[in-house]
Amino acid sequence: MGETLTIRDNRTGETYELPVSEGTLRAKDLFRIRDADGHGLVSFDPGMFNTATCHSSVAYIHGDKGILDYRGYPIEELAERCSYLEVAYLLVYGELPTGAQLDQWEYDINHHMFIPENVKKLIDAFPYDAHPMAKLMSAVSSLHAFYPESREADLHLSPHLQIRRLIAKMPTLAAFSYRHSAGLPFVYPRDDISYVENFMRMLFMMGERDYRPDPRLVHALEVLFVLHADHEQNCSTTTVRTVASSGNGPYTCVSAGIGALFGPLHGGANEAVLRMLREIGDVSHVPEFIRGVKTGGARLMGFGHRVYKNYDPRARIIKSTAHDVFEVTGVNPLLEIALELERIALEDEYFVTRRLYPNVDFYSGLIYEALGFEPEMFTALFAIPRTAGWLAQWMEGANDAEQKIVRPKQIYTGPARRHFVPIDQRG
Ligand code: ACO
Secondary structure, three states, X not given: OOOEEEEXXXXXXXXXXXXXXXXXXXXXXXXXXXXXXXXXXXXXXXXXXXXXXXXXXXXXXXXOOOEEEEOOEEHHHHXXXXXXXXXXXXXXXXXXXOHHHHHHHHHXXXXXXXXXXXXXXXXXXXXXXXXXXXXXXXXXXXXXXXXXXXXXXXXXXXXXXXXXXXXXHHHHHHHHHHHHHOOOOOOOOOOOOOHHXXXXXXXXXXXXXXXXXXXXXXXXXXXXXHXXXXXXXXXXXXXXXXXXXXXXXXXXXXXXXXXXXXXXXXXXXXHHHHHHHHHHOOHHHHHHHHHHHHOOOOOOOOXXXXXXXXXXXXXXXXXXXXXXXXXXXXXXXXXXXXXXXXXXXXXXXXXXXOOOOEOOHHHHHHHHHHHOOOHHHHHHHHHHHHHHHHHHHHHHHHOOOOOOOOOOOOOOOOOOOOOOOOHHHOO
């Protein structure tokens, strides 16, 4: 006999035996439990704290142990040994590429980095002070107009071409958004340098004949891209899958994911961390700031995670990458404040009992700033690598016969049914 859960409904005296598989109760089975009026039992889970919405083989997190794996490989090994494009291939296709597969994949991505000129004009049409994420979101959603065969999640319609196109174009779109904000001319991609180097060149090249960023900085950004490539069913990935559930193709879904990522509680957190560190201003103000957090005056941005109740493994790698970057760029003066915040928070009863540890965003902003990025670019730097994860999850959802259009329930709290009152009789 399989595993079951026996439930006795004290409202009706009925007993039910519900199947349990993979440690999970099917929400539909709960609906079999009816009250005296025949209403089925519904689970209430705002924020989907304890609701699995899909089967997925892309990423695995063990929040209590601080483990993150992509397709079974520990994030620490991938960050140390792989390029971002190698990891993107792994996420999309489920296996690390062979040498020949990687060569072909890199070639394909390199040859799709140009964007349609009209998308460039679209970016140009934004006000200069528009947030790069607003431009990125619009530019990505516009791509389905340029590649209309991608509109639907029909897997006969060249999803692999769309996947290559989007992974390839993200750095170009993000770099053009940035150069537009800075009032600088666009720099076009080259087909003979790596993905990350191309991105840095499109961002930072000025009058140099052959701009080449410091390879140690290219490596640091490569590591950050690997760490941000996927994180299973987080807010933006759930958004991608939700939009995909009505049959949408990759550009529409990823642009919705970019919107979700934009929020300060998700991808916008590292921008908020830097703002917070600047507001604190000096290491001597840290205890007072922590007191304010504990009395509910502010959140300690970059701390806490819905899933990790231990040190976020990505934060550990980022912290050591920060030291490598600072060897090249000089130490970011805000680092001292960040280290002191972490030191105090990790000992403080408020944070310890709530199991609040640094997350991926706590140190990433400091590195990005040292690399020369404006804070407004930070979330775009998250969106570029996360595109591989979003697309892997999009494709997994589109291939999953179990997936249905997303349509949750609600608990209605409005007025009971009432009848129309003509305007001259309303109080
Ligand atoms: N600072 C202070 N207190 C916090 C923090 C924080 N950063 N995070 C959580 N808490 C407290 C809450 O006030 C709450 O306390 P209470 O039980 O006394 O009410 C308790 O810890 C639980 O917090 P929730 O908000 O219920 O936890 P949830 O899982 O919903 O939120 C989240 C997770 C959004 C990440 C939260 O920890 C947070 O706001 N952190 C700061 C923003 C941030 O760094 N986001 C990046 C997340 S990583 C990523 O998206 C890439």
